[in-house]
Amino acid sequence: MSDIAARVQDYLDRTRHTFPPGCDRYFARIALEVALRAYHGGNFGIGAVAVVRSGRRADLFYGENAMAQPGAVIEHAETQAVLKVAAGDAPDHTITPPEPSPAAVTVYGTVEPCPMCACVLTNAGVQRSVSTCLDGELERDGDFLTSGGGANVLGDKYPTQPRVWRDIQRARGLRFELLAPDEPELWELSWKILAETRDEIDELLATRPGIGQRRAAGRD
């Protein structure tokens, strides 16, 4: 096992009963567990948990990144978690939080949602998105604003989203938040499990033939 995978596993083992069920850090820790699974599968180390709460019940749906798999197009962690809820799948896990809550869906991700996932969360009618880590800073590149990472929903990156999506998000009350910074190890490991193989997988995806080229190659 790589050093980072061993560190994440050790953290997960040590904190199994640390966070009260139902709190943000409890779900963010599970998202890290899912990210480790994605990492072991040779994908970006990104994990998400969609939490569907109603009263004293919370159903958890896990989504792991699978973009390195052949034919992957939308296999991002947050999108996968939301699609499971939308499809009416059985939850991966159910808990009974100590405090009752009105019906609402929150999606926890190890890193902030990319533009595609932000649109999926919007379309799905999710109320809240909580990310453990930011992904890059907003930078000016000539006439363009770019992000050093792949994501653009949190902080000063939020205004770079298309106006129509921001309007819909506002109308539906979708909020993008960063996890409170009171668990540095959870933050550090959520970032490092992605950073470890990110460049390598980016390279793989950048050189992968487009879907039209793949179909043509299949016919030959």
Ligand SMILES: [Zn+2]
């Ligand atoms: Zn995404």
